[in-house]
Amino acid sequence: MKICPKCGCDNWNDVPSCEKCDSSLTDVPVSVTPTTAFKPRLSSMNGKRKHRAISTLRFFALLNLIGGIIGSIVVYIMLGSVVKYSAYDKFTETNPYGIILAVAWFIEGVFGCVFLLVICDMAENLIAIRENTQKPEVS
Numbered sequence: 001m002k003i004c005p006k007c008g009c010d011n012w013n014d015v016p017s018c019e020k021c022d023s024s025l026t027d028v029p030v031s032v033t034p035t036t037a038f039k040p041r042l043s044s045m046n047g048k049r050k051h052r053a054i055s056t057l058r059f060f061a062l063l064n065l066i067g068g069i070i071g072s073i074v075v076y077i078m079l080g081s082v083v084k085y086s087a088y089d090k091f092t093e094t095n096p097y098g099i100i101l102a103v104a105w106f107i108e109g110v111f112g113c114v115f116l117l118v119i120c121d122m123a124e125n126l127i128a129i130r131e132n133t134q135k136p137e138v139s
Helices: 047-079 096-133
Strands: 081-085 090-094
Touching: 047 096
Parallel strands: none
Antiparallel strands: 081 090
């Protein structure tokens, strides 16, 4: 770290001028410890709570998938065929609206699960990026 002699701001070693006041830092020696303590940019959640939230979201993704599959089966059984009566006999007829609704429910379950899992992966990647780009804490 280079400490600006004019304003006292901490700057990285490779910058030629101060980020705050724009004065030259070419002749300033490199300081080992910065003058101000770094405050981490991570949220107030600790590691266990972050991963618990992601695990909960994964659980809801699984519930969405199971609900979509079971719901589509129930809709197909209940609405997939219609019993019709004629004067002489009883027969079943396929109901295209019931079949379309069952397929749509199944597709929603699959795509809803995929969407929630993508959000989980994005959250894990953001946590990893923040932990890898965080400046070391000074004690």
